[in-house]
Amino acid sequence: MKQEYLKYIRDNVFPTAFCPGCGHGILLNAFVSALGELDYDQDNLVLVSGIGCGGWIASPHMNTDTLHTTHGRAIPFAIGVKLANPKLKVVVISGDGDLTTIGGNHLIHAARRRIPITVICGNNNIYGMTGGQASATTPVGAKTMTTPLGNDYRPFDLVKLVKGAGGEHVYRYTAFHAMQMKKAFKDVLQKDDFSFFDILTGCPVQYGRRNELREPAKMIQWMKDNSVLYSGEYHDDKIMVGKF
């Protein structure tokens, strides 16, 4: 990140609360870099988040108006902001437990309505802040504090979920794809449409250590090795990345 982009970060928020190896920082870096490259007006931007580690990406880091809301409800608050003042750019950044598990209903309805807000899910496949419990995106077989013998239930494919609900401008990237992520953020920041990002950030501390991905570098390598760029054909056994 260029030094001058630090204007988008509050100067008194470091050291960050994120654990070493957390991909949420990569997401934040890509988002801030996108703002910086666009010289985006930070006073016309409202960041809305929910509860959990993902809720802390924007609040307090982002030096913009921020609304750190209740668990799962960031999208309804964001809709209130956007509809009451359509001139504002409203971006929701939160986690998978927040946006897709407790708050899944709001996500599908925002997609259905195509409310012109951007929703970015920092998806680490786990409830990190509360100690590593299974979420709606925890893969089958994954070990968590609440699935010690392996997760029995199928996870949401967030791209399919949001597309199926009617959402447009749907993207997925991993923590490995920082540059692609940044470019996509730049694209949606210049539009006034609904858009959704499933960003696989990875959680070495709560997810990785129980699933043989304890080393952050190993986790990122795993993301890279298992990702396939989407070009019309969707493989359910791979991490499909790109625009859908």
Added chain:
Amino acid sequence: MPIEKKKTHLKAGKYFMQGDEACAEGAVAAGCTFFAGYPITPASEIMETIVRRFEEEKRVFVQMEDEIASMGAIVGASWTGAKSMTATSGPGFSLKMENLGYAIMTETPCVVVDVQRVGPSTGQATRTAQGDLMQARWGTHGEHTIIALSPWSVEEAFYETVRAFNLAEEFRTPVIILMEEATGHLRETVAVREAIEIFNRVEEGNGAPFGGEEPLDAVPPMPRFGTGHRLLVTGSTHDPHGYRKTQDRVTQERLLSHLQQKIEYHKERIVQWEEYELDDAETVLISFGFAARAALKAVKDARKKGIKAGLMRLKTVWPMPTERFETLAAQAKTLIVPEMNFGQLRGEVQRFTGGKKVIGVNRADGEVITPESILRAVEGGTSL
């Protein structure tokens, strides 16, 4: 002063309307520009009236996917400077509780209407009750203070809604309007005045955007999103600039004290009640909302029989005029609280009578409480 005299959207004169409609018209008159709702009996007519008015007035209405979302949306809208509102009934009121607490914690002005129906749970959707008095006070978790108003007529549904917006703006807090189904669906005459007083929020001023600085009872200015303040709004314990302080006991203590003092220290601007025939009353009735209508009739009938009865009717139910409870308890030989629940107000009054027993007249079967049942209690008979 942030108070302005404003013409209402309705021409001065008399109107025949429903309580729910009057509530919606009051909101429009008060300058409500954002309404988020969800269908529920017996409150849907508020939303439907709002939809019609807002289309004419180019204000923002959205029907959300659930009650939780509609409460969240009005808080978000309020931070853009909008006067915002939602309306519901018991089951929806329960769902709104978490985000109501968020509005209290973040000092976000908004108005929440609860047209009370029979509960618990689904209960009887079309029947009337006053069972949410305590939910309005304590429904959301954690120590907090709230303002709640209780109109007893269709006309008051109009004016108390205006007052609810004014109090929300002045004290930066959610304000609850506790109606009953009986008032919500009642049709009566409303005399609309030429102009009403409107309080507009103080957006710019000295100091931080959240409470916790001295004096603790002062209401901080509330800048709106998009004006360069780079606000940090959070439901976590925060310092006056919005930074989370989730381990710091001093910040928590100061924030809680502020949230309480900004309301409790200014009760004289918030708490309103009316008194009927109380000067020489030996039998004192204390009631609120629709039940107070029956209580007033009972007082008039008792007077005809030579019984010195009087009524105190609460317009503001939270906070309560507890000092007046004390003086009335000292004056009265008999204290009676008629209400459409099993004694939620009675319990509160009882705390301020110096031990004098308060008699309840209660009804919670979905029907309105009757003057006859109250009169029997006034005459010393059984209450139910």
